[in-house]
Amino acid sequence: MNRELDLVGARLRAARHARSLTLKQAAQQAGMSASTLSRLESGKRQASLELLVPLTRLLGIRIDDLVQRESPDPRVRRPVIQRDGLTIAPLAPEGSAIHTYKIVYPPVDTLPELRTHEGYEWLYVLSGRLRLRLGEQDLVLTRGEAAEFDTHVPHAMSAAGERPAQVLSIFNDEGVRMHTHIAES
Known part of the structure; x- marks a missing residue:
C-alpha cells in the first residue's frame, strides 16, 4: 500500500487531538459511528471521500493535509x-x-x-x-x-x-x- 495512504489515519487522529475532540464527539459531529472513525484512524478501514469530507470540515483541515508528501531530505548540500x-x-x-x-x-x-x-x-x-x-x-x-x-x-x-x-x-x-x-x- 502507498506509504502516504498509510499515514491518513495517524494524521486524522492528530488533527482530532489538536481540536481536543474525543473519538465519540468527532464521530457524532461528522455523522459516523465511533467504530468507523476508530477504524479509519487505525488504518483498518479504507478512507473514502464520503468519510473524509465531513471529517476534514469538522477538523478545519484540507484533504491535502492528510495525504501530504513526505518531507524532503532536510540536509543542506551546497558547496562551500x-x-x-x-x-x-x-x-x-x-x-x-x-x-x-x-x-x-x-x-x-x-x-x-x-x-x-x-x-x-x-x-x-x-x-x-x-x-x-x-x-x-x-x-x-x-x-x-x-x-x-x-x-x-x-x-x-x-x-x-x-x-x-x-x-x-x-x-x-x-x-x-x-x-x-x-x-x-
Whole structure:
C-alpha cells in the first residue's frame, strides 16, 4: 500500500487531538459511528471521500493535509565558497527565506576595507575572536557573543589574534550578495 495512504489515519487522529475532540464527539459531529472513525484512524478501514469530507470540515483541515508528501531530505548540500581568504559554508537551502552561513575568518595583518550595503546582519561567534569594526567602534567579540547591526554603517570583520574566528552569520538578500559574490576576473 502507498506509504502516504498509510499515514491518513495517524494524521486524522492528530488533527482530532489538536481540536481536543474525543473519538465519540468527532464521530457524532461528522455523522459516523465511533467504530468507523476508530477504524479509519487505525488504518483498518479504507478512507473514502464520503468519510473524509465531513471529517476534514469538522477538523478545519484540507484533504491535502492528510495525504501530504513526505518531507524532503532536510540536509543542506551546497558547496562551500572560498572568497578573499574566507571559508563560507551555506547552512540553509538555496532560495531559503533566511540566509544563514558559517564563516571562518582567517587571521590577517590588516582589517579588510569598510563596506556598506542595504539591510541588517546578525552574527554569533562560535570560536576564536572576531574583530568587528562598525563605524568608529572597534570591537572584539569572543566565543558566545552576538551582534546585530544596520549594514548602512560602514563595517568590516576579521579574526582577532593568531587563530581563525568561526562565526554564524544571518544576512538579508543584499548581505548575501556582498559576502558570497565571487568577483569576475
